[in-house]
Amino acid sequence: MASPKILVQILITGTRILGKAVFEAGRQAVKNAKHSPQGALSSDAAGVGNANSGSMTDQLTRHHRMTLDEANLILNVKREDPMPQILKNYDHLFKANAPPPKPEKPPTGRQSSIPSHSHYLQSKVFRARERIEAEHKLLESAAVAESPATPPPLPPSEMPNGGKS
Numbered sequence: 001m002a003s004p005k006i007l008v009q010i011l012i013t014g015t016r017i018l019g020k021a022v023f024e025a026g027r028q029a030v031k032n033a034k035h036s037p038q039g040a041l042s043s044d045a046a047g048v049g050n051a052n053s054g055s056m057t058d059q060l061t062r063h064h065r066m067t068l069d070e071a072n073l074i075l076n077v078k079r080e081d082p083m084p085q086i087l088k089n090y091d092h093l094f095k096a097n098a099p100p101p102k103p104e105k106p107p108t109g110r111q112s113s114i115p116s117h118s119h120y121l122q123s124k125v126f127r128a129r130e131r132i133e134a135e136h137k138l139l140e141s142a143a144v145a146e147s148p149a150t151p152p153p154l155p156p157s158e159m160p161n162g163g164k165s
Contacts, residue, residue, distance in 0.1 A: 056138050064131040071128035071135075083136060090129045097122040 061067050072079060075089045099117040 057135070060131065060134050060138065064127060064134060066127055066131045068131060068135050071131040074124055074128035075132065077132075083133075086129070086132055090125060093125045094122055097125065 057068070064071075068079070075086060075093065077086050077089055097118045099119075
């Protein structure tokens with residue numbers, strides 16, 4: 001058996017090693033807390049914190065707290081999909097996460113305590129639709145603003161030659 005002097009020395013050495021490891025782990029934790037990489041998730045939604053330019057798309061992202069890509073992922077659509085397809089997906093997902101209608105007569109027997117709906121998911125689906133609609137309105141208004149203003153056609157009475165060729 002080892003002498004008590006050796007056991008005390010092993011205990012002291014082990015304590016020092018453990019103390020240094022805990023100290024270094026603490027230092028690394030402080031360093032990690034101070035450093036926040038560009039793509040890291042925080043309490044902010046992913047991508048919303050990066051929407052800091054003055055563009056209208058970034059303003060929509062901050063206002064709706066959701067990027068357009070996130071909204072497309074939630075509704076399972078692509079950017080180029082038409083609005084009727086987006087609304088079809090929205091309707092399906094919204095109804096799928098809605099609470100079931102109340103039964104007319106009281107249930108008999110044992111009921112499942114697992115809910116078959118999610119208010120959270122329903123809310124995310126709704127917010128995704130709002131974000132995509134806002135983007136579509138922005139694109140429509142930009143297209144109207146960029147189109148050259150063409151004067152309305154002249155009535156035949158005001159045309160040269162009286163509207164005759």
